[in-house]
Amino acid sequence: MTFHTISPGRRPPSIAFRMTTWYALSTFMLIFAATGFLYWVLATNLQKEDDGALQDNLNNAQLMLRSSASGLPSGRHEVEPVWSSERRPEIYIRLLDGNARTIVETPGMPEELPPPTAADLASLGSQRTVNHEAVSRSGKLLQTVTARAGGEGVPARYLQIAMDRHNDEDLLAHYREQIWIVLSVSVILCSLVGYAIARSGMRPIESISGTAERIRSATLHERIETPELPAELAGLAKTFNTMLDRLQDSFARISQFSDDVAHELRTPIHNLRGEIEVALSKSRSSEDYRDTLGSCLEECGRISRVIQSLLFLARADKTPEVLRLERIDIREELTRVQEFYEAAASDAGLDLTISAPSDLCAPLDRSLFQQAVGNLVSNAIAHTPAGGMIRVVACEDGPMLKMSVIDSGCGIAPEHLPYVLDRFYRVDRARTGSRQNVGLGLAVVKSIVEWHGGCVVLDSKPGEGTCVSLRFPSIAEKSAVLSG
DSSP states (O other), X not given: OOOOOOOGGXXXXXXXXXXXXXXXXXXXXXXXXXXXXXXXXXXXXXXXXXXXXXXXXXXXXXXXXXXXXXXXXXXXXXXOOTTOOTTSOOEEEEEEETTSOEEEEOTTHHHHSOOOOHHHHHTTTTOSEEEEEEEOTTSOEEEEEEEEESOTTSOOEEEXXXXXXXXXXXXXXXXXXXXXXXXXXXHHHHHHHHXXXXXXXXXXXXXXXXXXXXXOGGGTTOOOOOTTSOHHHHHHHHHHHHHHHHXXXXXXXXXXXXXXHHHHHHHHHHHHHHHHHHHHTSOOOHHHHHHHHHHHHHHHHHHHHHHHHHHHHHHHHSSOOOOOEEEEEHHHHHHHHHHHHHHHHHHTTOEEEEEOOTTOEEEEEHHHHHHHHHHHHHXXXXXXXXXXXXXXXXXXXXXXXXXXXXXXXOOOXXXXXXXXXXXXXXXOHHHHOOTTOOSOHHHHHHHHHHHTTOEEEEEEETTTXXXXXXXXXXXXXXXXXXXX
């Protein structure tokens, strides 16, 4: 047999660690998505606001240009935009002629943004405006728009307007810093909260584990408290409690079985020892020694029967061996059983009869079938008073073979019926009075029948007798298998 071990490095992570990780990751991703969306909304709104401001400045410049076109100076001049405001971003305006020569521009614009070339203006083509971003000579980010001014029949004029966006960039940069701080704190808080939730969720499992760890052979009565468990674990706890019920019942049966075995073996051994001690206490005649040896032989036979029955039951409890099925004549087998027990029944003053159809055959294990019927007949002889009768009846009952042993004995009280098939169970140890009966006969019969896939039905009334029926299944099917 090969055993596979898991090295410590390959051990799967704990459930608490997994729950903490998944909770922290999922929560962090939600926070990251939310803050990222808010950042995108802010940046988009700022961009739209800047685009709107540029467009407003462009419209105002075009309007002023049209209203004062005749009064414009022909040379280069520096002008202040009349719409400028301290609260607004810094705006630069430049007016150029068709040869890209600056006609007028706001102060400071030549130092920040060079004028477009004639080729740049020619590339405008039919487009009214061109927006783009540019970096000024001082490193500022500028949002610029260039547009053709004037109409048909008017010398070409071009307006170039630029907006300093460093305030927006500073705002966005500060917002990004805050976002990263929030995300960093969120990772820590999510991990701590996730770990607390995982530990709280694992507490019922730890309770179950603690209960299971405390259970020993002396504490099999302990059970897991299910009322306070969540629904997901209540089913597991009930299953575990049911398993403990079975284990406790099996342990009690094993303990009782060990006690019964020790008791049944102790009695004949004490008898043997007593017989031998009495025989050796003084010199005796040959006849006395012969009687002592006979008594010892009888006790040895009893011990041997107990051991054989226990070995048979132990073998039946394990994986059953393959039955040596053969097609047997039921009437013939019952006749053999009758012949074997006829002398004992006659000595007990009983009438032993059999009844079975002459053509009744069934595929059974011959030796086990004879042992089961023999045990029932022996048991009936032991519990039937003189003058009574014992009938062994076999017949077909649908696809089943039904074989019954009926006696007119003392019967069994109803409170004992559920237990008489248990090992070492005897209705009345004093009443039986038989040294042959150790309470294993019916248990062996039950194992044999169940080994064949059948069942035992027991019916009895005190003072009227007992009927034990053995039902072996699927005669036709097994016959077909054997014949095939």
